[in-house]
Each structure stands twice: as C-alpha cells, then as structure tokens.
Amino acid sequence: MLYAPVPSPEPMHIPDGFLSVTVSVILWGISIIVIAYALKRVNADLGERQIPLMGVLAAAIFAGQMLNFTVAGGTSGHLMGAAIATILLGPWAAVLVMTTVISIQALIFQDGGMLALGANIFNMAVIGVAVSYVAYTTIVSLTSNRKWGVFMGGFLSAWSSIVVTSLAVALQLALSGTSPANLAVPAMAAIHAIIGIGEGLITVGALALVYSTRPDLLKLGQAGPKGGKLVWVIGLLLAIGLAILSPLASANPDGLERVAEQKGFLGIAKGPIYEVIPDYVLPGISNEALATILAGVLGVIIVFGVALAVAYMRRSRQVSGD
Amino acid sequence: MYSSIEVEKLSYSYPDGHVALREVSLNISPCEKVALVGPNGAGKSTLILNLNGILRGQGKISVAGLELNEKNLGRVRACVGLVFQSPDDQLFSPTVFEDVAFGPLYQGYPEVEVRQRVKEALAVVGMSDYVGRVSHHLSVGEKKRIAIATVLSMKPELLVLDEPTAGLDPRARRSLINLLRELPITMLISTHDMLMVRELFPRMVIMDEGYIVADGETLELMENEALLSAHGLEKP
Amino acid sequence: MHIHFLDPYQPRLSPVHRLDPRVKFVLAVAFILTTAITPPGAWPVYILLLAIVLAVEILSDLGVGYVLRRSMLAIPFVLAAFPVIFTLEGLTVFSLDIGPWMLTASQPGLERFISIALKSWISVQAAIILAGSTPFPDLLVAMRAVKVPRLLVAIFGLMWRYLFVMVDEAMRLLRARAARSGHADRSDLKPGGKLVWRGRMAGGMAGSLFLRAFERSDRIYMAMAARGYNGEVHSFALPSLSPANWLVLGLSLAVLLILLIISILIFG
Ligand SMILES: Nc1ncnc2c1ncn2[C@@H]1O[C@H](COP(=O)(O)OP(=O)(O)O)[C@@H](O)[C@H]1O
Numbered sequence: 088m089l090y091a092p093v094p095s096p097e098p099m100h101i102p103d104g105f106l107s108v109t110v111s112v113i114l115w116g117i118s119i120i121v122i123a124y125a126l127k128r129v130n131a132d133l134g135e136r137q138i139p140l141m142g143v144l145a146a147a148i149f150a151g152q153m154l155n156f157t158v159a160g161g162t163s164g165h166l167m168g169a170a171i172a173t174i175l176l177g178p179w180a181a182v183l184v185m186t187t188v189i190s191i192q193a194l195i196f197q198d199g200g201m202l203a204l205g206a207n208i209f210n211m212a213v214i215g216v217a218v219s220y221v222a223y224t225t226i227v228s229l230t231s232n233r234k235w236g237v238f239m240g241g242f243l244s245a246w247s248s249i250v251v252t253s254l255a256v257a258l259q260l261a262l263s264g265t266s267p268a269n270l271a272v273p274a275m276a277a278i279h280a281i282i283g284i285g286e287g288l289i290t291v292g293a294l295a296l297v298y299s300t301r302p303d304l305l306k307l308g309q310a311g312p313k314g315g316k317l318v319w320v321i322g323l324l325l326a327i328g329l330a331i332l333s334p335l336a337s338a339n340p341d342g343l344e345r346v347a348e349q350k351g352f353l354g355i356a357k358g359p360i361y362e363v364i365p366d367y368v369l370p371g372i373s374n375e376a377l378a379t380i381l382a383g384v385l386g387v388i389i390v391f392g393v394a395l396a397v398a399y400m401r402r403s404r405q406v407s408g409d
Numbered sequence: 410m411y412s413s414i415e416v417e418k419l420s421y422s423y424p425d426g427h428v429a430l431r432e433v434s435l436n437i438s439p440c441e442k443v444a445l446v447g448p449n450g451a452g453k454s455t456l457i458l459n460l461n462g463i464l465r466g467q468g469k470i471s472v473a474g475l476e477l478n479e480k481n482l483g484r485v486r487a488c489v490g491l492v493f494q495s496p497d498d499q500l501f502s503p504t505v506f507e508d509v510a511f512g513p514l515y516q517g518y519p520e521v522e523v524r525q526r527v528k529e530a531l532a533v534v535g536m537s538d539y540v541g542r543v544s545h546h547l548s549v550g551e552k553k554r555i556a557i558a559t560v561l562s563m564k565p566e567l568l569v570l571d572e573p574t575a576g577l578d579p580r581a582r583r584s585l586i587n588l589l590r591e592l593p594i595t596m597l598i599s600t601h602d603m604l605m606v607r608e609l610f611p612r613m614v615i616m617d618e619g620y621i622v623a624d625g626e627t628l629e630l631m632e633n634e635a636l637l638s639a640h641g642l643e644k645p
Numbered sequence: 646m647h648i649h650f651l652d653p654y655q656p657r658l659s660p661v662h663r664l665d666p667r668v669k670f671v672l673a674v675a676f677i678l679t680t681a682i683t684p685p686g687a688w689p690v691y692i693l694l695l696a697i698v699l700a701v702e703i704l705s706d707l708g709v710g711y712v713l714r715r716s717m718l719a720i721p722f723v724l725a726a727f728p729v730i731f732t733l734e735g736l737t738v739f740s741l742d743i744g745p746w747m748l749t750a751s752q753p754g755l756e757r758f759i760s761i762a763l764k765s766w767i768s769v770q771a772a773i774i775l776a777g778s779t780p781f782p783d784l785l786v787a788m789r790a791v792k793v794p795r796l797l798v799a800i801f802g803l804m805w806r807y808l809f810v811m812v813d814e815a816m817r818l819l820r821a822r823a824a825r826s827g828h829a830d831r832s833d834l835k836p837g838g839k840l841v842w843r844g845r846m847a848g849g850m851a852g853s854l855f856l857r858a859f860e861r862s863d864r865i866y867m868a869m870a871a872r873g874y875n876g877e878v879h880s881f882a883l884p885s886l887s888p889a890n891w892l893v894l895g896l897s898l899a900v901l902l903i904l905l906i907i908s909i910l911i912f913g
C-alpha cells in the first residue's frame with residue numbers, strides 16, 4: 088500500500104527514447120525561457136515568501152497526485168494539478184510549482200525522462216498552465232465571479248488542460264516519428280477527454296473546500312489569478328493552435344511526416360551521411376550482420392570484463408580489510 | 410458466545426520487516442469499554458488499523474461474528490468505527506454535514522436516511538448546531554467530536570479511538586470524557602491518559618513490543634506498580 | 646507512518662557512489678543524449694550502451710535486479726510507439742490478419758520500434774543509477790554546478806524536505822477514507838456512492854492537503870525569517886573537482902563521443 092514511486096496519473100510523462108533529439112532540444116529551449124521569465128515575475132510578486140510557498144505547494148501537488156478515486160472497473164481518477172495550481176497561485180507561480188513537481192518526478196522517480204524533461208515541462212507546466220489560465224479567467228469573468236462560475240471554470244480549466252496537453256504529447260510523438268499522428272492524436276484525445284473528467288471533478292472538489300474555508304485564496308473579485316492580458320492571449324493561441332493543428336495532422340499524417348523528415352526531425356543522423364553510405368542494409372547484409380554481432384560481442388566482453396574485475400578487486404580488498 | 414470483536418493470534422510486520430504485533434489475542438463483549446495502554450511504539454495503532462482491515466496481518470479477526478476477509482471487508486469496515494488520532498485526516502469536506510454523511514453515502518443509503526443519520530450522530534456528540542460549519546476552522550476538541558460523529562453515522566458495532574485525549578486542553582478533555590461515558594456502545598480506546606482509564610474503563614489491556622502483556626480489571630492492574638513501571642506506565 | 650522507502654537513494658560504498666555528484670549528473674545526461682542521438686538500427690552501439698549501463702550497475706552495488714525491476718516502469722509507454730511497426734513503409738517482414746484489417750509489419754518499422762524501446766530502456770537505467778547512487782542534496786549541488794537558477798534549486802530543496810511530510814499526510818487521508826468506506830448490511834444497497842461524489846470527496850482531500858500546505862508554508866516562512874532569511878539564497882561555493890574525478894569525466898565523455906561518431910558514421 089505504501090509502495091513508491093507514485094504511479095504517473097496519466098500517460099503524459101514521456102520517457103527518454105520517444106522524442107527525437109531535435110524535438111527535445113527545442114522544447115527544452117522554450118521551457119527554459121518560460122521558467123526564467125516566471126522566476127523573474129514570481130520574484131517580483133511574492134518576494135521572499137516564494138521559496139517556502141512554492142516548495143511546500145509543489146510537495147502538496149506531488150502528494151495530491153496520490154489521492155485517487157475509483158472511476159469504474161478497476162480504473163481510477165487522479166490529479167495532474169496544473170489547473171488547481173494555476174487557480175490558487177496564478178500562472179507564473181504555477182509554472183514553477185509544476186516544473187518542480189515534474190523535475191523531481193523525472194530525476195528521482197524516473198517518471199518521465201531527463202532529456203524529455205524539457206518536453207514534459209513544456210506540456211504540463213507551460214501548456215497545462217496556460218490553458219487552465221485561459222479557461223478559468225474567461226469563465227470566471229463571464230460569470231462575474233459567481234460561485235458556480237468559479238466551479239465551472241475550475242472544471243473546464245482542469246478538463247481542457249488535460250486534453251490539450253495530451254494533444255501536445257501526441258503531436259510531439261508524431262513529429263519525432265514515434266507514433267503516427269492519425270493514430271496518436273485521436274487515441275490520446277479520446278482517452279484524455281475521459282481522464283480529464285476525473286481531473287475536473289477532483290479540481291472542483293478541491294476548489295469547493297478552499298472556497299468554503301479560505302475564499303481569500305481564490306482572490307475573488309480580482310478577476311481570477313494574476314497573469315495579465317499577454318498570458319491570456321498566448322494561452323488562447325496555444326490552445327487554439329493545438330486544437331486546430333492536431334486534427335489537421337491526424338487527417339494528413341503524411342504531411343506531418345514529410346515536414347518532420349525535411350526539417351530533420353527524425354533524427355539528425357538522416358542528414359548528409361545518409362547519402363555517403365547509401366542502402367547499407369540490403370547489399371551484403373550477411374556480412375553486416377556478422378560484423379554487427381562480432382562487434383557487439385567483443386564490446387560486451389570488454390566492458391563486462393572491466394566492470395567485473397573492478398568489482399572483484401574491491402570485494403577481495405574489503406574481505407582482507409575486515 | 411457472541412463477541413463484539415474477537416482477535417486470535419494476530420501478528421503483523423511492516424513492509425520494512427519490523428514486527429509490530431506478535432500473536433495478539435483479544436476478546437471484547439458487547440457494551441464493554443476497554444482501554445489499550447502501553448508505551449509509544451508498543452503496537453497500539455497497528456492493532457487498531459488491523460481491526461478494520463486497513464492493515465492485514467496473519468491471524469483471525471471477527472467483528473460481530475463476521476470474519477474479516479476479502480469478502481467481508483466492506484461489512485467489517487462499517488462495523489468498526491475507527492477514529493484516528495488526528496481529526497484533520499478524517500475531515501476533508503467543505504462542511505461538517507458532508508463529512509458526517511460520508512460513511513452512509515458510501516454505503517449507498519438513500520438521502521432521507523443519510524440526513525437522519527447525520528442528525529442523530531451530531532446530536533449524540535452534542536454538535537447539532539455545527540451541521541453547516543466549515544470543519545477546517547473548528548477547534549481541536551470540536552474536530553474530535555465531529556470525527557467521532559463521522560463514524561457514529563455508520564452505526565458501528567464498536568467504536569475504536571486512537572489516543573483521543575492527546576493534545577486537548579483540560580476543558581476539551583473533560584467534555585470528551587463525559588461524551589465517551591455517555592455513549593452506549595462497545596469501545597476500545599488506545600491512550601496514555603491513565604486518569605481517564607481509571608475513571609472510565611473497567612478493563613485495561615497493556616501492550617508492549619507487540620505483545621499483550623496484561624489484560625484484566627483496571628483497578629487491579631493499577632495496583633501492580635511493578636507491572637506498570639516495567640512497561641513505562643505510571644499509576645495515576 | 647514512515648515512508649522512508651520513497652527515497653530511491655540506496656546508501657552503498659561503491660565507486661559510483663563516491664564519484665562527485667556533478668560528474669555523475671553530467672555523465673548521466675551525456676549518456677542519455679548519446680543514446681538519443683544513436684540512429685535506429687545501430688544495434689552494436691545499442692549493445693555497447695547497454696553493456697556500459699549494466700557494467701555501471703554492477704559497479705554501483707545497487708544490484709542489477711533492482712535496477713532492472715525499476716526500469717520496467719517505462720514499459721507501458723512503449724505502447725505509444727507500437728503502431729510505428731505497421732505504418733512505416735519498407736520491406737515486409739510479416740503480416741497479421743485481424744478481422745477486417747491487414748497489418749503489415751515493415752523492416753524499418755520494426756527497426757524503429759525496437760530502437761525506441763531499447764533507447765528508452767537504456768536511458769531509464771542510467772537515470773535510476775543516478776538517483777540510486779546520489780543523495781538528493783548532492784543532486785542539488787550538481788544542479789547548481791550546471792547553472793540551474795539558485796532560486797529553482799532552493800525550491801527543489803524545500804520541496805524535497807516537505808515531500809515526505811506531504812506524502813505522509815496524503816496516505817493518512819487515504820487511510821481515513823478507506824476506514825469509513827464500509828458496506829451496509831443490506832443487499833439492496835450498492836456501496837461506493839456516485840461517481841461525481843467520489844471525485845468531489847477526493848478533491849476535498851486534495852483541497853485540505855493544499856490548505857494545510859499553505860498554512861505550513863506561512864509557518865516555515867516565519868521560522869526562516871526569524872533566523873534572518875531575507876529572500877537571498879546563500880550557498881557555499883562549490884569545491885573544485887579532484888583530478889580523479891576530472892579523469893573519469895574526461896575518459897567517459899571521450900568514450901561516449903567515440904560511440905557517437907561510430908554510430909553516426911557507420912549506421913547513420
Ligand atoms: N509504516 C511503518 N513502517 C514500519 N514500521 C512502523 C510503521 N508504523 C509503525 N511502525 C513501527 O511499529 C511499531 C508499533 O507502532 P505503533 O503501532 O504506531 O505504536 P503505538 O501506536 O503503540 O505508539 C513501532 O516500533 C513503530 O516504529
């Protein structure tokens with residue numbers, strides 16, 4: 088019952104190996120820029136309170152992801168947390184809190200890869216937060232801050248953050264040549280349209296508790312968490328972009344594949360060198376195979392030999408030392 | 410004979426290998442009030458968690474004649490009303506009403522019956538006026554009473570409380586003791602509060618290092634100072 | 646309740662444990678990067694990478710079994726790459742007849758799929774070794790060394806400090822909920838409540854966890870302020886790397902570079 092690591096709530100934490108280097112590096116770049124800006128903003132808004140607040144809330148989100156509930160037939164709903172973090176803390180602090188959660192999950196629990204961490208931060212901490220922010224602030228201001236508006240905003244921001252994030256994951260997998268868009272996009276969207284309901288229900292439950300207990304934390308009357316027009320516009324563009332791009336991509340997977348190939352997304356190794364040694368697989372395949380096997384066996388013997396020798400030497404030294 | 414709870418040779422070890430219970434046997438008759446005492450780490454909480462199958466050890470446990478197994482787990486949980494040491498763990502709804510309604514709602518009772526049970530449970534603990542309040546803002550003593558109501562609403566066969574008076578101020582403690590005295594229900598209570606034990610519980614079970622080392626009349630055991638001090642207890 | 650086994654760090658006296666955390670961190674990232682760049686189908690390189698990671702596992706005293714068991718975590722995600730077997734064009738390897746569909750597995754498809762699965766498996770082992778052989782505070786040092794902003798490192802550190810407290814609280818909430826999740830003595834009642842209600846209750850638990858986190862962070866802040874904290878993160882300068890650590894770093898990076906060049910030149 089106590090066994091850790093905590094299971095990842097949704098198939099959203101991409102492990103290493105599934106994204107091409109190009110996609111990983113680009114998304115790392117974007118994430119770093121957003122984090123740097125968020126650090127600046129949060130520093131200005133919260134000042135010296137930020138470290139304890141962000142740290143403890145990140146721990147709470149991590150722990151909150153363990154609070155599951157039975158949905159049906161052995162499946163259960165969990166929390167990802169981007170929406171509730173955005174609503175309680177505002178977008179910039181939420182970016183940092185989610186970044187912290189996702190980084191610790193990757194680094195300590197191998198929930199998501201290290202090279203893929205940039206992408207995972209981009210998906211959950213940037214897209215997830217931006218979409219939550221747009222959905223929540225829009226609905227809360229449309230309903231002029233009424234109680235049901237807060238809850239509806241909470242539900243929809245949670246649901247849409249999950250769905251849009253999953254679309255981003257599907258597109259990245261397609262761009263990396265890992266999963267064809269015409270399968271990945273509809274599959275991810277369909278699964279997460281359902282998973283998102285669980286996220287929505289938990290988020291509303293959490294909001295209801297906060298609303299009745301500490302309404303001051305919901306910053307009522309201030310038109311939702313602080314963020315500004317720019318965040319709103321960017322978030323909306325991201326959401327719309329993904330919502331339009333992914334059906335397009337899934338309707339025309341070859342198109343995406345072609346873009347990916349032309350831009351070198353399918354691994355930089357397919358570049359010029361590809362033309363230097365063409366078609367190595369087909370002609371002389373038996374020799375290649377033989378060489379492959381030989382090289383492999385030789386390498387394994389060398390590496391293991393060294394490792395075992397070192398381990399053996401240490402052990403005998405420990406024994407004689409006793 | 411019919412027992413409220415019957416524990417037979419129950420052993421439990423935590424996943425890290427620590428043995429917390431060693432062949433514990435215990436029998437409690439209906440409407441008996443039993444105190445469970447012993448030093449920190451004796452295994453009291455572990456025993457309590459075993460009683461409604463939160464932890465599962467080796468041995469046999471029956472509640473109201475119902476053997477605790479995979480099939481009866483749900484029934485047994487409704488029969489054993491477990492009140493945890495920290496009421497905050499038990500109160501997680503926006504209002505007191507929803508917290509007290511959790512058990513019956515989970516059991517599937519229709520709304521009318523749920524409302525009735527909540528009303529009764531709150532009345533028993535003397536908190537009827539608190540039905541619409543926010544649990545989070547109550548005092549520790551009040552939370553404690555609400556926590557008791559959250560299990561009374563399930564109409565359990567037996568009430569099990571883990572260190573109920575720990576952390577209460579004298580007045581809250583006194584009012585809780587008065588409440589426990591009035592409750593007409595089988596009770597097993599783990600505690601370090603020997604004054605309360607003497608005042609309230611005719612029977613006392615002493616645990617240490619996973620064993621039950623004594624089980625008998627409170628007044629008699631309290632006279633045996635050698636026994637008490639051997640297990641880190643003091644005569645009140 | 647103690648959840649100390651949440652922490653994957655396994656104290657040992659191995660050479661891997663003794664390596665400077667900064668070197669370990671950089672090497673783990675470099676290794677994963679190398680694995681990522683290795684083109685699909687470069688089997689000898691994959692075998693060598695796997696051999697290296699297994700060798701380090703042996704050296705680390707973590708136990709190959711332990712690492713392999715943990716490495717299975719990434720497996721469910723492999724499903725995401727499964728369709729690629731049938732969607733890439735190329736030499737047909739085999740065909741599956743499933744009702745109305747005819748699935749044709751191509752050689753490039755299979756190659757890509759196996760490569761992805763291998764990459765993922767090899768990389769996750771490197772990450773497991775890093776986490777298993779390096780205490781978290783040392784990882785924070787490594788992050789500072791690779792220029793992760795101090796503020797972020799401080800937040801990571803505080804999160805780690807309170808992670809166990811929070812997970813403990815979450816487990817107690819779950820436990821208290823389970824204790825009250827009983828069945829009535831009537832066969833006509835269906836236990837479990839309505840889906841929406843269950844979701845809301847789980848949300849209430851999450852909400853109360855967050856509220857307590859807010860209140861706790863206030864207390865922590867006051868305790869920090871009482872000891873003179875003013876928002877500045879002070880930290881000791883990092884000690885310089887010993888020659889032995891430099892040597893390990895240099896040699897290992899050279900090996901990875903050679904592997905990389907081989908894999909791109911021959912298999913690219
Ligand atoms: N989750 C756990 N994992 C390992 N050991 C535990 C755990 N919980 C309690 N223990 C140990 O089991 C023993 C009994 O604990 P507990 O039942 O809580 O004692 P008590 O409630 O009498 O103070 C103690 O030695 C304690 O350290």
Ligand SMILES: [Mg+2]
Binds near residue numbers: 453454455
């Ligand atoms: Mg205890």
